[in-house]
Amino acid sequence: MSEAEQAGKVVMPLAKALEKLAKLEQENKLEQADLFAARMLAAMPEHPHILQLAGIVAYRNGRTAEAIERMEKSEALSPQTPVYPRNICEVYRGAGRLDDALRAGKRAIELAPQDSRSYFNLALIHYERLELDDAVRVAEQALTIDPEFAEAHFEKAEALLLAGRLREGWESYEWRFKLKQAEGMLPKTDKPQWDGRPMEPGKLLIIGDQGFGDCVQFGRFMPWAASQAPQPVLACSAELLPLLGQLPGPGKIVTRWDDAAGYEAFIPLSGLPRLAGVTLENIPPAGYLAPKPALVARWGETLERLVPRGKKRIALVWAGRPTHKNDKKRSLKLTQFKPLFDRDDVVVITVQKGDQIAQAGGYYGRAPLVNLGPEIEDFLDTMAILRHVDQLVSIDTSVAHLAGASNVPTSVVLPYAPDWRWLLNRDDTPWYPSLRLYRQTVPYQWDDVIRRLAADL
Incomplete structure (x- = not known):
């Protein structure tokens, strides 16, 4: 050879x-x-x-x-x-x-x-x-x-x-x-994307696209859309129905494409700011979501039984959806909030959902911890609980948007290079006036952020 x-x-x-x-x-x-x-x-x-x-x-x-x-x-x-x-x-x-x-x-x-x-x-x-x-x-x-x-x-x-x-x-x-990751988010249709011009009632389809937080953030533009195209059809996931259903404007809400027949144009919810000509100066105000009074009353009774009196109530979310493209940057471990747990004048109320709730089982801290995560069924429960706390502490996830849209005082911890909506060089946000932002000063370093937040509570 x-x-x-x-x-x-x-x-x-x-x-x-x-x-x-x-x-x-x-x-x-x-x-x-x-x-x-x-x-x-x-x-x-x-x-x-x-x-x-x-x-x-x-x-x-x-x-x-x-x-x-x-x-x-x-x-x-x-x-x-x-x-x-x-x-x-x-x-x-x-x-x-x-x-x-x-x-x-x-x-x-x-x-x-x-x-x-x-x-x-x-x-x-x-x-x-x-x-x-x-x-x-x-x-x-x-x-x-x-x-x-x-x-x-x-x-x-x-x-x-x-x-x-x-x-x-x-x-x-x-x-x-x-x-590539957007495949399947829009309907397969030959209908055009809406250009913002007036339409007859019931002929526009608005699609609750992207994540839950995005839909909460952009939901504020639905009344504007309805002013141009009255009684639009809204398509969204079942989890968002109790939230987006509160907004004025939609004539019909569906959770399946097959139930959205009859529209002549469509627009993703996240496309409305462009059509509305939104800048930092004309963002519609927050306060467009509210919990159900009956749930507020029920959770109030629950918290009265579970939460020690005389302490500041701090709700906490420390982790987001693991499949999110930036979750490695934004999510923390429960133990990283030790400066908060070391305070003896607060009680920590977890409103965390998902597998990360299990971290509460290994909690050791001076502050009492009440783990409500397993009892929370949906966003309405979370919003009702937040009516009974002094402050929410959260990473950048849907609960922070929920709190901001319902005017709950909230501290949000952000990575060095945050998601675009949080802008730069400011501790407030024009999207949600009730939020205060705590930013990393060094990428992937959370210790200073948590210390500052805990000291400010």
Whole structure:
């Protein structure tokens, strides 16, 4: 057998193995990918692409330090491969190593100046560093290469909106429904998207799109929509019915597309601010949601039985939905609120939902803790409970929006680079006057934030 033939027998199996490893990762078969990556590394520990893919798999499995070690070694072995710095800049970003992320992002563009994905990744880094003008500029460079790059349009939108440039931001924000994760959020229809012009009664479909918090935030624009297109049909999830049903304007509310027949145009709820020409100066006021009096009375009786008298009542939400794209940045552990728990003049009332409620079982603190999470059935329960507390302390999640929309005094803890709606360099928000914002001063560092919040209560 010739030398060339021998090389062919080695190269082809390796190529297929790399393809298999990449496919396992892309299909989210992460346990299988981990085992396969370990076998490949055992056979060829110095192969740069095996190291690169094994690093990505380690990162997807939550082993960030191991991922960085593998990917840095991969880049050192093959420093001219553009995809390696492009990949690791995202891992650095997830680890909060923003200086390293910036360096890697710039290196990726240097190696591949026509790669739109590298510009997009660098725009993400600039956003995380709160370099918003740079984020917009680099996103626009990505769009010069690929004008249909939906993620780059959306990143540009988020940077503009975070900077308070709402009119510009709303336009780019329209690209959100071309993102892969937006599939299925809008009806399959040949009807046009509403342009804001007057329509006959009952002919407009408004869609409660995106997350619960978004729907609560943008629900305030439904009366404006109804002034242009009376008695619109509202489509939303069943969980939102008791909330959005309080808003004036809808003629009919449905929870299934099949029940929304007869409309002539549609609009996502999150598209109404653009049509209404909303800026920081003309946001409709909060106070458009309220709990049911009977629930307020019932929860009042419950809390009178459970809560020690003479202490300040502090409601608490410490974690959000794990599938949220930024949950790693926004969610905390219950134990991280120790400065609050050390106060002997408060009682902590948890209104946390989901699997994270289990953390309350390991609570140790000076402040009494009343765990209401297992007893809360829906948003109306939560809103009624909040009528009986002195303050809510929450991460950036739907309960914070619920509190703001119903004018409950609330302290919200925010990551260094927050979601766009919280703007920058202010401890208040024009969306919800009852909210006070506590921002990280260093990415991923919560200790100072919680200390300041606890001292201010």
